[in-house]
Amino acid sequence: MSLLLESIRKSYREPGGRRLPVLGIERFEMKQGEQVALLGSSGGGKTTLLNIISGILTPDSGRVVVDGRDVAAMQEVVRDHFRAAKIGIVFQTFNLLPAFTALENVLLGMSFSGKGVDKTFAKQLLERVGLGHRLNHSPQQMSVGEQQRVAVARSLANKPVLLLADEPTANVDPANQQLILDLIRDTCRDHNVTLLMVTHSLEVAGTFKRVEKLQDFNRPELCLQEKAA
Amino acid sequence: MNLLTIAWKSIRQRRLASSLTALSIGLGVMLMVLVLVIFGAVDSAFNQTSVGYDLIVGPKGSDLQLVLSAVYRMQPPIENLPYLFLEQMQKDPRVVSAVPLAFGDVTKEGSFPIVGTTTQYFENEYMPRRKFRIRGSRINGLFDTIIGSEVARENGWDLGSQFTIVHGGADSGHVHDEKFTVVAVLAPTGTANDRTVFLPLDGFYAIAGHGKPVKEIEKRLRDFYAADPERLAAALKQLEGVKAEEAAGSHDHHNHAHATPDAMKEISAILIKTDPDKPYLGVSLMSDLQTGYQAMAANPVRTIQRLMNGLIGNIQKALVALTAIIILVSGVGIFVSIYNSMSDRRREIGIMRALGAQRMHVFGIILAESALLCIGGGLLGWLTGHGIAVVASPWIVTQTGLLINPWALNVWEAVLFPVLVGLAVLVGFLPAMTAYRTNVADALSS
Ligand SMILES: Nc1ncnc2c1ncn2[C@@H]1O[C@H](COP(=O)(O)OP(=O)(O)OP(=O)(O)O)[C@@H](O)[C@H]1O
Numbered sequence: 122m123s124l125l126l127e128s129i130r131k132s133y134r135e136p137g138g139r140r141l142p143v144l145g146i147e148r149f150e151m152k153q154g155e156q157v158a159l160l161g162s163s164g165g166g167k168t169t170l171l172n173i174i175s176g177i178l179t180p181d182s183g184r185v186v187v188d189g190r191d192v193a194a195m196q197e198v199v200r201d202h203f204r205a206a207k208i209g210i211v212f213q214t215f216n217l218l219p220a221f222t223a224l225e226n227v228l229l230g231m232s233f234s235g236k237g238v239d240k241t242f243a244k245q246l247l248e249r250v251g252l253g254h255r256l257n258h259s260p261q262q263m264s265v266g267e268q269q270r271v272a273v274a275r276s277l278a279n280k281p282v283l284l285l286a287d288e289p290t291a292n293v294d295p296a297n298q299q300l301i302l303d304l305i306r307d308t309c310r311d312h313n314v315t316l317l318m319v320t321h322s323l324e325v326a327g328t329f330k331r332v333e334k335l336q337d338f339n340r341p342e343l344c345l346q347e348k349a350a
Numbered sequence: 351m352n353l354l355t356i357a358w359k360s361i362r363q364r365r366l367a368s369s370l371t372a373l374s375i376g377l378g379v380m381l382m383v384l385v386l387v388i389f390g391a392v393d394s395a396f397n398q399t400s401v402g403y404d405l406i407v408g409p410k411g412s413d414l415q416l417v418l419s420a421v422y423r424m425q426p427p428i429e430n431l432p433y434l435f436l437e438q439m440q441k442d443p444r445v446v447s448a449v450p451l452a453f454g455d456v457t458k459e460g461s462f463p464i465v466g467t468t469t470q471y472f473e474n475e476y477m478p479r480r481k482f483r484i485r486g487s488r489i490n491g492l493f494d495t496i497i498g499s500e501v502a503r504e505n506g507w508d509l510g511s512q513f514t515i516v517h518g519g520a521d522s523g524h525v526h527d528e529k530f531t532v533v534a535v536l537a538p539t540g541t542a543n544d545r546t547v548f549l550p551l552d553g554f555y556a557i558a559g560h561g562k563p564v565k566e567i568e569k570r571l572r573d574f575y576a577a578d579p580e581r582l583a584a585a586l587k588q589l590e591g592v593k594a595e596e597a598a599g600s601h602d603h604h605n606h607a608h609a610t611p612d613a614m615k616e617i618s619a620i621l622i623k624t625d626p627d628k629p630y631l632g633v634s635l636m637s638d639l640q641t642g643y644q645a646m647a648a649n650p651v652r653t654i655q656r657l658m659n660g661l662i663g664n665i666q667k668a669l670v671a672l673t674a675i676i677i678l679v680s681g682v683g684i685f686v687s688i689y690n691s692m693s694d695r696r697r698e699i700g701i702m703r704a705l706g707a708q709r710m711h712v713f714g715i716i717l718a719e720s721a722l723l724c725i726g727g728g729l730l731g732w733l734t735g736h737g738i739a740v741v742a743s744p745w746i747v748t749q750t751g752l753l754i755n756p757w758a759l760n761v762w763e764a765v766l767f768p769v770l771v772g773l774a775v776l777v778g779f780l781p782a783m784t785a786y787r788t789n790v791a792d793a794l795s796s
Pocket residue numbers: 133134135141143161162163164165166167168169170792
């Protein structure tokens with residue numbers, strides 16, 4: 122088992138002091154190397170869910186088991202370190218740091234795990250995404266699609282067990298869209314990385330063997346019930 | 351990549367703001383270094399190792415003025431001493447060496463002070479363990495002179511040059527008729543000697559207008575030796591011949607110098623060396639002079655140190671404080687620059703945290719940025735300051751006679767870098783705290 126969510130509850134505190142229930146997930150799991158497309162309405166809690174899995178956010182309660190360890194129960198520094206070592210993330214836009222070149226952005230992905238940087242591997246990854254000739258270009262010198270390919274390379278820099286992608290192709294032109302999708306899926310398959318990809322596109326989702334709609338297994342009202350109980 | 355490298359990249363990203371703020375810190379540090387180097391040179395020019403004599407004896411008055419005029423040739427003499435007093439000093443068992451100085455005139459060209467003295471002056475050390483090096487021949491005539499290196503350089507004089515002098519300071523405008531000749535030139539000493547023209551004491555007396563009417567001399571002697579009737583009587587006896595001569599009306603201004611008795615002569619100051627192993631002798635001599643005669647002895651070292659600690663020390667402190675304020679204000683500049691950039695960098699911090707950076711990592715990156723700017727700018731300014739000192743020191747020596755040691759380190763500089771580190775922490779702390787507290791999920795969704 123690569124990912125297991127159990128009894129997740131997450132609500133946001135709103136300015137008025139009320140609580141906004143967002144996630145109530147009893148059980149969700151993914152096998153090692155499995156690829157899942159996650160669909161859901163806007164504001165449904167997809168990004169919140171990914172943030173909880175990566176440990177950027179903590180759930181109000183519940184277990185988030187990644188690679189056999191409960192991320193939600195970890196201390197923050199341990200969680201940060203775990204994320205650096207085990208989890209890759211690709212955002213929708215503005216993934217790269219403008220002060221760093223393509224290669225440096227990938228190296229940055231290796232900088233916080235304590236494993237040291239592997240320049241050769243970073244170059245290989247950039248070659249893999251077709252940017253071997255643009256190692257020293259800065260993000261501003263690249264198209265959005267190219268930047269997104271660098272982000273994909275960076276997300277794999279630490280050989281993660283789990284890759285989380287939040288609408289990675291939403292802002293990319295159609296030609297790059299397919300390229301990036303294939304890149305993510307192929308490299309994940311090659312390295313046996315579990316992939317959870319949020320998407321709005323049914324077309325994209327259609328290419329996945331397993332497609333999940335968040336609203337099918339998420340019942341935010343569970344947050345309220347437990348509170349009342 | 352380590353935190354320092356990451357910090358360096360984001361400094362480079364904001365090149366203009368970064369270099370301007372680092373530059374302003376560097377400027378402050380550079381100014382501070384220059385102030386310290388210059389005052390260090392002033393300090394060493396005026397400190398104890400700069401005077402080869404233990405006591406300066408002169409007429410009663412301000413000891414500071416006495417030292418400034420006798421050692422640094424910066425002031426005209428206040429009053430004079432009887433020449434006879436020199437002989438008395440030379441005979442004193444506590445005195446190892448007593449050298450007379452007579453001054454008050456300046457060269458017409460360049461206004462360099464003219465000092466009448468004896469050859470003893472050039473045989474003694476002018477500074478502890480430093481002896482004059484002289485190029486040229488011995489003094490033969492009354493108007494043969496030895497000139498300092500700066501006098502030679504500025505006036506373009508060399509052996510054989512002839513010149514005239516002005517009486518009582520350059521502005522009085524009374525040019526003497528006598529023609530003086532350069533017979534020797536001193537090697538540079540880094541002291542006031544470089545800017546002085548020396549002539550034999552007898553030559554000094556031979557200059558027209560340096561003699562005083564016998565009546566006045568008598569009055570001065572009576573004042574001076576009021577407490578020592580024995581010496582007074584001896585001195586007055588010497589005057590009788592001159593009085594008779596004057597009464598006979600055979601007053602010849604130009605030739606009477608040769609015949610002048612010692613009692614008619616005056617000197618401006620006496621430089622005294624005492625036995626270095628018996629410092630208490632100098633003290634006892636000082637107190638004797640204080641009570642017995644219209645004279646006093648000043649310890650040049652202590653007098654100058656008083657000046658240094660007072661006026662000059664305070665000026666230095668004020669200037670150092672000023673440069674410190676510049677550095678502080680530059681620190682505020684760095685603070686503003688980094689702090690302003692923080693809102694733009696929320697997203698970047700979020701990304702780094704998503705890549706697994708801990709709060710302490712992003713905190714450290716921001717702190718490293720401010721440290722690089724403060725310390726890097728400071729280091730740059732420090733090197734520039736000393737670099738300027740290196741380049742300018744030959745020029746300063748020729749202009750002011752101050753010997754600059756461009757790499758002389760001041761205690762202030764030793765605390766400078768710890769202070770810069772402190773400043774970096776102070777300035778970087780708040781922005782670093784902002785980075786530390788960044789809500790990653792919010793930053794990523796912005
Ligand atoms: N920090 C927050 N404080 C309060 N409410 C929040 C916060 N972050 C998100 N929300 C709310 O939680 C809900 C879920 O947000 P989330 O971003 O997870 O949705 P999403 O499924 O990713 O939406 P989209 O498809 O538009 O990206 C939304 O209603 C959102 O307004």
